[in-house]
Amino acid sequence: METATVESRTQGAPGAFAAFARFVVCGGGTGIAASFAVAGLAAWLPWALANALVTVVSTLLATELHARFTFGAGGRATWRQHTQSAGSAAAAYAVTCLAMLLLQQLVAAPGAVLEQAVYLSASALAGVARFVMLRMVVFARGRAKVPDGVRAAGCLPRTADRAALCRAA
Template identity: 50%
Template sequence: MNGLRLIHRHAAAFVRFAGLGSGVTLAASAALVLLSRWIPWTAANVLTTIASTMAATELHARFSFGHGRPGLAGHLKSAATMAVGWLVTSAAVGALAALRPGAGLVVQQTVYLSATALVGIVRYLVLRLSVFAERAPRPRTPRRPARFTAIPAGPGQ
């Protein structure tokens, strides 16, 4: 495959990844806002991260990378990348709370979504290069011609 076609294919995969990831992230962000009214923010972040990771893994495996259903191993590896992402987003919002205790919802969401964007770029690279890496095509081995053996004719044939 020539270089330009390869760049185009990976750019298209990244655009699909970013679009799907952004949609899932925005839905998770809205859910996070709603849930954090009834439960602590960190718990709400855990719940939305788990749900959004499962949804995003299915979408990315199928549509971003054309890999098909991810299976348990794909979900677990993807979940590992999101566990790190959860730590990063939690640390970012925690740092905001420590530095600006009265920060409003818009500032909190800006910090959360910015951290999530950074996590998303790193996650794309990990998923693309490791979890849902393209399999090298198997070299085609030439088929051996079928061998026919003569069956001796029985009596009367």
């Protein structure tokens, strides 16, 4: 019965295309909302600080959405997943900051539309890299952790003792 439960969860995981489409909806929706939040907060705070605050909040929200919907993890994100996701978000933060700093160096007084276009383009580029990281590492579902012989035998162990029994089978 445990095997059927684990296998059904694994079979319920979306393929790469479906996961990317869900990632775009969840992450893109969060990113667009974040871009407006950054623009609004930047009126009162330095842009880098506004971006940092919005990045933290949007990363927590997006990680939960990705755990529950994008990658079909079947529940809330774990602290480990939040921590790993934060690493990819830190890289995305660096990319968006660098893009905005370059824009400020190249254009003396960029308008709001140009700023939004640059920010969203940098976010999209960072988002593709983030998708790969989340899919291959953060929400990988431990496929590599279960030996092929054990999986083929239909025996998915929970403990080291059961793992030894399954290998012997």
